[in-house]
Amino acid sequence: MAKKKQMEGPKGAAPWMTTFSDLMNLLLCFFVLLFAMSTVNEEKFQMVIASLQSSISIFNNGSLSIGEGDLVGAGIRQLEFLDSYYNELANSKSEEDDGEDGDLKDQLSQAGLEESEEMADNIKDAVDDLGISSAVEITFDEQYVMLNLSGGILFDSGKAEILPEAKEIIDKIAIVLEKYDKNIIEVEGHTDNVPMTSGRYENNNVLSMFRALEVADYLREKTDLNPAYIKSSGRGEYDPIASNETAEGRARNRRVVIKIYNSYSSQIEE
Secondary structure (H helix, E strand, C coil): CCCCCCCCCCCCCCHHHHHHHHHHHHHHHHHHHHHHHHCCCHHHHHHHHHHHHHHHCCCCCCCCCCCCCCHHHHHHHHHHHHHHHHHHHHHHHHHHHHHHHHHHHHHHHHHHHHHHHHHHHHHHHHHHHHCCHHHEEEEECCCEEEEEEEHHHHCCCCCCCCCHHHHHHHHHHHHHHHHHCCCCEEEEEECCCCCCCCCCCCCHHHHHHHHHHHHHHHHHHHCCCCHHHEEEEEEECCCCCCCCCCHHHHHHHCEEEEEEECCCCCCCCC
């Protein structure tokens, strides 16, 4: 009896070897990719970070971290520093802005003081030339030049009508004021603290308001100044320059003040 011919197996590798080879190739590619990602070209990375910093101002000078530490190596742990980091940036910016604002205010104040000083010198020369320097006290600050007139010269006690002999003084002051037709001019009335006995005015505050208004209206009438630039207010007994305990102090407190604001402090709408 003839022997059966033994069947030969399939040629080539077994089918599972193909699948295994594909898996090994994928694993190899995966580890090569991991290796490539873990190898950083520091020079190129610095260039990228510097570009980000200049564009969106997150990192300072191309640094690699937020605060202390390596952003790349620390990974997500660096995110916990974001809040404090941005707070520091905000506080630093606020301090810079405050410093700039403070410098600007100082510069404006200094410029105003210099202009007021120049105005005061010119007004003093004009007052001397007009022969009324004994009736006018001149001071200044960074906002205005102040002309201080004794109330005893301008008004009778308890009254708000300008005395005839006082009008000559105000007429000469008006000549000085006309040189400052672009500046705010404010007239203030002041009194001592002695209670009113006259029934015409309710109290010292009301009296001071009428006295200031009387002088302001007189200036509007006698000058070519824009009436809208002339203001008046009554301060009553609330802003004394001397003690009300003595007759001399009360006499000093009874006064009319004319303030000529410099260009930095004159808020005029054209």
